[in-house]
Amino acid sequence: MRINHNITALNTYNKLSANQATTSKSLEKLSSGLKINRAGDNAAGLAISEKMRGQIRGLDQATANSNDGISLIKTAEGALNETHSILQRMRELAVQSSNDTNTDGDRAEIQKEVNQLNDEIDRISNTTQFNTKNLLDGSMGVGIATAKSNINTNNSLGSGTVTGTALTALTDRAGNNLGLQSGDTITVSYVKNGETIKSEITVASGVTIGSGLALVASGVATFSGANGVYITAGTAGFADANNGLTITVKDSLGVTRAAATNALSSFTETQQAANMRADGQATLQIGANTSQNMQVSIENMGTAALGTKGLKVGNQGEANVAI
Incomplete structure (x- = not known):
């Protein structure tokens, strides 16, 4: 039995294939100008x-x-x-x-x-x-969100208080009359921009909430005067740069009416951001x-x-x- 083979030719072919692969890589580096063209050339170097x-x-x-x-x-x-x-x-x-x-x-x-x-x-x-x-x-x-505004909320006045309610008819939440009488003086004091401001109103027959001290169950209300303060008697508050708000009621002899003073000046003060502006930088x-x-x-x-x-x-x- 005869077996035909050409070991010399096979060795030559293998050497030629290896040489062609090496030549191809060398030509790729020469043509691209890069030492590393793929991960196989140098994985760490490629990364x-x-x-x-x-x-x-x-x-x-x-x-x-x-x-x-x-x-x-x-x-x-x-x-x-x-x-x-x-x-x-x-x-x-x-x-x-x-x-x-x-x-x-x-x-x-x-x-x-x-x-x-x-x-x-x-x-x-x-x-x-x-x-x-x-x-x-x-x-x-630049956005502005750091300005603060004091919110004062009164939760002691009768929930039915409206702008047409007479001052002498004001009641607390339990329905008890505050005892305001004609001749009494209501003084509102607060601090605005570092200055203490006082406003007064004299209780008289026919003077209502709307024409004097405005204490409204909801929404915005005002105290008459050049430096008016905003007050509400519900869950809403007034938004202004004010603090230190006090309300005092005295009779014609200068004696403080405790019940009325406590109800009118029973405020919860909180703060919220004011004059906010979105940042547009x-x-x-x-x-x-x-x-x-x-x-x-x-x-x-x-x-x-x-x-x-x-x-x-x-x-x-x-x-x-x-x-």
């Missing part, structure tokens, strides 16, 4: 390489983001330069109007220009945009990794915020104030 490649591409995008941010700021700056020029012109007009060599007609024309300049400031504030985002209308301002991603960013805020640049709304230069006094 490090891809991480570095991700950082490089992230930095490229961060650079583009920064350039976009610069463009946004330059857009706002250009608009603010125009606003600044308008404000300079308005001051110039105020100085001109303060001179008594001008007639009333002259000042009327100056006032017209001031009004038009104010309109232009508001137009710039409301229409300046970058990629449809408003820049100067306050929507990019623009966040610019200027790095390739998390938290590598910066915030840009631009407040309202309209006439109300700048203090020029309704500016008057119609006479010498108004013009001096405008300056």
Whole structure:
């Protein structure tokens, strides 16, 4: 029996195949310019390489983001330069109007220009945009949620108390009359903006809650006077920057009426955030990794915020104030 074989040829073929595989890898490295093209070349090296490649591409995008941010700021700056020029012109007009060599007609024309300049400031504030985002209308301002307001709630007055209830008919929650009589004095004292304010009302026949001390079962009620305090007799409260609220009732001889005083001044004081505004700051991603960013805020640049709304230069006094 004869067995045909060619061991020499098989060895040659195997060597050729191995050489071709090595040559293919070498050509791949030469053509790509990369030492590592796949995990088989160097698994750990490929992981490090891809991480570095991700950082490089992230930095490229961060650079583009920064350039976009610069463009946004330059857009706002250009608009603010125009606003600044308008404000300079308005001051110039105020100085001109303060001179008594001008007639009333002259000042009327100056006032017209001031009004038009104010309109232009508001137009710039409301229409300046970058990629449809408003820049100067306050929507990019810093959020406000720290202002506090005291809420005072009275839970002792009769639940049926309404604005038409006579002061002498006030009752507590149990239905007992508070004993207010004509000639009694109700004093409300509270602190507002660091100043103690007192208001008084004299109880008289026919004087009702609505015409004097307003204590309403729900909703908003007021105490008459220039420095009115808001009081309610239900679950609602009054929202103002007030604290230290006390209410005292005395008869015509100056003797305190305990029952009425206790019921009227029985308040629970709580606080809530006031004048809140959503945060509109623009966040610019200027790095390739998390938290590598910066915030840009631009407040309202309209006439109300700048203090020029309704500016008057119609006479010498108004013009001096405008300056």
